[in-house]
Structures are given as structure tokens and as C-alpha cells.
Amino acid sequence: MAIWTRVVCRPQKSFLHLYPQKIFRAAKPMAAYSTQPSHQPAWLKTLLDNKSPAPKLYAWGPENVDSSISNNDNPTQSNADDLDRRIFILGVGNLGRLYASCLSMQSPRPPITLVVHRKELLSQWIQSPGLEITRLGKLYSGKDEFQIEWWTDEAPTHGPVREVAQASKIRNLLVATKAAAAIPEADKLRRYLDSGSSVAFLQNGMSKLWPPHGQEYISRRYPDNGGPNILACVTNHGVLSEGPFKSLHASPADTAIGPVLLNNNTQPLAASVAYLTEAIATAPDLNARSITRAELWVSQLQKLVVNSSINPLTAVLRCKNGVLFEDPNGVIAKVLDRLLGESSAVLQTLINHPSTTEILTDSTGASDKSLDTLREELTLRFSHDQLRTMLYKIGLIVRDNTSSMLQDARAGKPTEIRDFNGWLVETADFLGTNSSGQQLDVSCHRDLIALVESGAVLDESELGKQLLS
Numbered sequence: 001m002a003i004w005t006r007v008v009c010r011p012q013k014s015f016l017h018l019y020p021q022k023i024f025r026a027a028k029p030m031a032a033y034s035t036q037p038s039h040q041p042a043w044l045k046t047l048l049d050n051k052s053p054a055p056k057l058y059a060w061g062p063e064n065v066d067s068s069i070s071n072n073d074n075p076t077q078s079n080a081d082d083l084d085r086r087i088f089i090l091g092v093g094n095l096g097r098l099y100a101s102c103l104s105m106q107s108p109r110p111p112i113t114l115v116v117h118r119k120e121l122l123s124q125w126i127q128s129p130g131l132e133i134t135r136l137g138k139l140y141s142g143k144d145e146f147q148i149e150w151w152t153d154e155a156p157t158h159g160p161v162r163e164v165a166q167a168s169k170i171r172n173l174l175v176a177t178k179a180a181a182a183i184p185e186a187d188k189l190r191r192y193l194d195s196g197s198s199v200a201f202l203q204n205g206m207s208k209l210w211p212p213h214g215q216e217y218i219s220r221r222y223p224d225n226g227g228p229n230i231l232a233c234v235t236n237h238g239v240l241s242e243g244p245f246k247s248l249h250a251s252p253a254d255t256a257i258g259p260v261l262l263n264n265n266t267q268p269l270a271a272s273v274a275y276l277t278e279a280i281a282t283a284p285d286l287n288a289r290s291i292t293r294a295e296l297w298v299s300q301l302q303k304l305v306v307n308s309s310i311n312p313l314t315a316v317l318r319c320k321n322g323v324l325f326e327d328p329n330g331v332i333a334k335v336l337d338r339l340l341g342e343s344s345a346v347l348q349t350l351i352n353h354p355s356t357t358e359i360l361t362d363s364t365g366a367s368d369k370s371l372d373t374l375r376e377e378l379t380l381r382f383s384h385d386q387l388r389t390m391l392y393k394i395g396l397i398v399r400d401n402t403s404s405m406l407q408d409a410r411a412g413k414p415t416e417i418r419d420f421n422g423w424l425v426e427t428a429d430f431l432g433t434n435s436s437g438q439q440l441d442v443s444c445h446r447d448l449i450a451l452v453e454s455g456a457v458l459d460e461s462e463l464g465k466q467l468l469s
């Protein structure tokens with residue numbers, strides 16, 4: 001059995017240089033930005049309207065679908081020490097595979113459980129060589145390094161009957177599902193999460209759990225201050241699916257991890273926060289770093305600009321990322337400029353809006369910078385010109401990748417357009433006007449959403465006609 005091995009690779013191109021000087025030094029508890037502070041968004045209302053008790057879930061393993069497999073081939077996690085170290089990865093798509101492979105190269109290797117979303121995937125895993133990732137021309141594969149489970153409220157009909165985490169609490173969870181499934185899936189697990197748990201979300205887009213909606217969700221679902229710690233990762237790597245457990249790590253880049261909502265009622269903070277953050281920040285080939293809460297917020301905004309430009313345009317044009325950046329004077333460049341101009345105006349307005357004062361004030365705690373200086377720096381960082389420079393640099397790094405949205409569009413799956421361009425449109429609606437009192441224009445983002453959602457496939461000149469007229 002091949003083992004995940006650490007490769008000594010050539011220095012990777014990194015996005016780290018794109019993050020200017022450390023603006024934020026401290027991560028303190030705080031409330032943060034929300035587009036609609038007084039309004040319960042649809043996702044939250046749907047979850048909270050479901051008043052059923054947290055479901056009891058069974059963990060099916062290969063031995064529950066194939067009677068020739070004994071329980072010993074998939075030993076169970078039974079003791080508290082194992083659970084303290086075990087990292088559960090919910091969702092085994094591209095991001096799940098990337099993080100699982102890198103975490104399994106840690107020394108010592110943490111116990112890792114991959115959690116698939118369909119029973120058939122357990123059977124497919126049994127037949128497969130395990131997880132495979134091609135990185136820098138080398139194939140890495142691992143099977144015995146992982147436990148694999150399917151979690152459901154149905155008890156297995158044969159083989160051992162086990163509850164998730166042996167009916168105890170999950171300490172470390174990575175949610176690697178698509179954006180739309182992330183919170184609903186994590187919500188189903190609330191029976192197995194408490195203030196000692198840390199849940200890191202890997203999805204692109206702005207986290208839905210930034211306060212106050214995150215705080216409202218946690219306090220309603222986990223009364224008595226028993227909510228888990230919420231973290232998020234911003235992943236810049238480009239990964240391409242090549243089959244159920246197989247991916248190409250097409251564009252090695254970097255990752256950042258930071259807190260969204262920490263349960264400060266538990267003092268000291270749960271050990272899982274540092275454990276999970278450290279495991280990710282030091283995982284081989286992930287090229288990750290730990291950042292503060294305010295830095296995470298800004299990094300998510302910056303990544304949103306990338307995903308709301310590259311992803312939908314590659315989906316509509318059916319092209320690799322690099323094609324978008326080939327002709328700096330062409331039609332695509334003009335469309336990119338329209339999108340960036342609209343994004344810049346929305347995000348600059350947001351940065352200077354009273355709703356973000358709290359998050360920015362929080363970050364000034366450990367530095368001498370005034371709120372005004374921070375806002376000036378961020379306003380410059382999110383200017384049209386700086387966003388263009390940033391996007392073209394990232395475009396170069398991820399040029400060989402096929403964007404996640406194009407992969408979804410080709411596979412006929414729902415896309416994450418509502419989490420990227422849709423978020424910008426909603427934010428513009430909330431903000432209304434810019435600092436000069438002009439209505440924020442997001443018409444190009446709106447038209448692009450409509451194109452992606454209608455499944456349009458266009459060439460460059462048709463794209464220009466649709467978006468530049």
C-alpha cells in the first residue's frame with residue numbers, strides 16, 4: 001500500500017505576498033458585519049423552523065455494506081484520546097481530498113475519518129485504490145491512512161451498529177461540502193458537537209456564520225453557551241476532479257485558517273481550536289498559515305473577488321482559468337474590468353460602512369492604527385486597480401486549473417454563483433449607495449448570474465454583447 005509521503009518540492013508560488021503588511025494583529029471576540037442585521041436570512045429561518053431534536057446518526061463503515069470485511073479492517077475510534085486527535089472530514093470532493101492528503105502527511109499522522117455523503121461511495125471506496133492526488137507530476141495515494149464512514153439516521157441492517165463518534169463528541173471537524181450544503185450538514189451533527197468542538201468550513205465565499213447571524217444560529221441551536229468553535233479556511237489551491245476519490249492538484253498555491261466565532265464562554269478556549277488550526281497550518285503541501293479573525297474576514301472578501309470573476313466567466317466560456325488573462329486588451333479583459341469595478345465599489349462602501357466599524361475597531365486593539373487609517377488602507381487595497389493587479393497575479397498562478405464552477409457546470413451540478421456574485425448583489429442592495437450618494441451598480445454581476453443559471457455557453461464576442469452593451 002502506497003503511503004502518503006511528504007515531498008520536498010520546489011518553492012511554490014504563493015499568494016502570501018499579495019497580502020500586504022499585517023494590518024491586523026489581534027483576534028478578540030467581536031460582532032462583525034452582516035448585510036441584514038435585523039433580518040433573519042432564508043437559510044437561518046429554514047434551519048430554525050425545523051424544531052425536531054438533533055438526530056441520532058449511525059456511522060456505517062465498509063463492514064456494513066460488504067460482509068466479507070471484518071470490523072478489524074476498519075477499527076473504530078473508541079477512546080477519548082483518539083477523538084481528541086481525530087479529524088473528521090465531511091465531504092470527499094476536491095477540497096476534502098486536498099486537505100485529507102496533506103493532513104495525512106503530517107508526522108505524527110492524525111487519525112482521519114472521511115465521511116462520504118452516499119452509501120454507494122462506501123462500496124466504491126472498497127474497490128478503489130483509495131484517495132489519489134497527482135501533484136507536481138507525482139501520484140500520491142492513501143487508503144489505510146483513513147477510516148471511511150457514511151453518516152445517516154438509518155441503523156445498519158448487518159455488521160456492527162455504531163453511533164457517530166461512538167455517541168460521544170466530535171472534537172475536530174472539517175466541512176468540505178459544497179457551500180449550499182455546508183451549514184445544513186453541520187446542523188445535523190449538533191448532537192455530536194459542543195463547546196469543546198471546532199468546526200472548520202472550507203467553502204469559498206463569505207461565511208454565513210459571521211455575527212450576528214452566526215451568533216443567533218449558535219445561541220438558538222446550542223443553548224447554555226454550548227456551541228462549537230467556528231473556523232474557516234480560505235483556499236487558493238486549484239484542484240481538478242479526476243474521479244470519485246481522485247484529483248489533480250493542478251495549481252498549488254496557499255491556504256489560510258482563522259476563527260469566525262469562538263466560544264469564549266469556555267475558558268480556557270477549547271484545545272481543539274489550537275489543535276485543528278495547527279494541524280492545518282503545518283500540513284505538508286497545504287502551504288497554510290493561521291490568521292486573525294479580522295484578517296480572515298478581509299481574506300474572504302478578497303477571495304470572493306477572485307471567485308466572482310474567474311468562476312462564472314470560465315463556466316460560461318467553458319475555458320481554463322488562464323484563458324481569461326491571455327489578452328489584456330480583449331473583450332474578456334473588459335468584462336473583468338466591469339466586474340472588478342462593481343466589486344470594488346461595493347466592497348469599498350462596505351469597508352467604510354458603520355456596520356463594519358466593530359470588526360475593524362476590534363482589529364485596531366493591539367496596534368496604534370486608528371480606525372480611519374485602517375479604513376484608508378483597506379479602501380486602497382480594494383480599489384479597482386489593486387483588485388485588478390491581485391486578480392491577474394492569481395490568474396497566473398491558477399492558469400492551468402479548471403475552476404470549481406466550470407467543473408460543476410460540466411457535471412450538471414448546481415453552481416455556487418449565489419454564494420459569490422449573489423452575495424455581492426445582496427450586499428449592494430443592503431448598502432444602497434456609495435459614499436457619494438450614487439446607487440451601487442451591480443448590473444454586470446446580475447447579468448452574469450442569469451447567464452450561469454440559464455446554463456449559457458458563449459464565445460468571447462457573444463459574452464461581450466451580453467455583458468458590455
Ligand SMILES: CC(C)(CO)[C@@H](O)C(=O)[O-]
Nearest residue numbers: 238310398401402403404
Ligand atoms: C482559485 C480558483 C478560482 C482556482 O480555480 C478556485 O477557487 C476555484 O476553482 O474555485
